[in-house]
Amino acid sequence: MQDQNLQLGYSLPAGLIRKVALQKARVYVMSENLLTFTKYTGYDPEIGGGVMSIDRGIYPQARSFMLGVNVTF
Secondary structure: OOOOOEEEEEOOOOHHOOOOOOOEEEEEEEEOOOOOOOOOOOOOOOOOOOOOOHHHHHOOOOEEEEEEEEEOO
């Protein structure tokens, strides 16, 4: 299995966050299982069945998105 996570973040400028009594502030968005690049014709190549690559009704891995804020007071 390969790493399937993507996280993009932005640290707010120090001059801006000091006005609200914070030392650090970071906003981020994260996704798990965002994209799969393959020529596999089934739903998910990682859960494919053993016989002729038939998925056999198994659901693909869930895709999730998260939004967060890290702050240091």
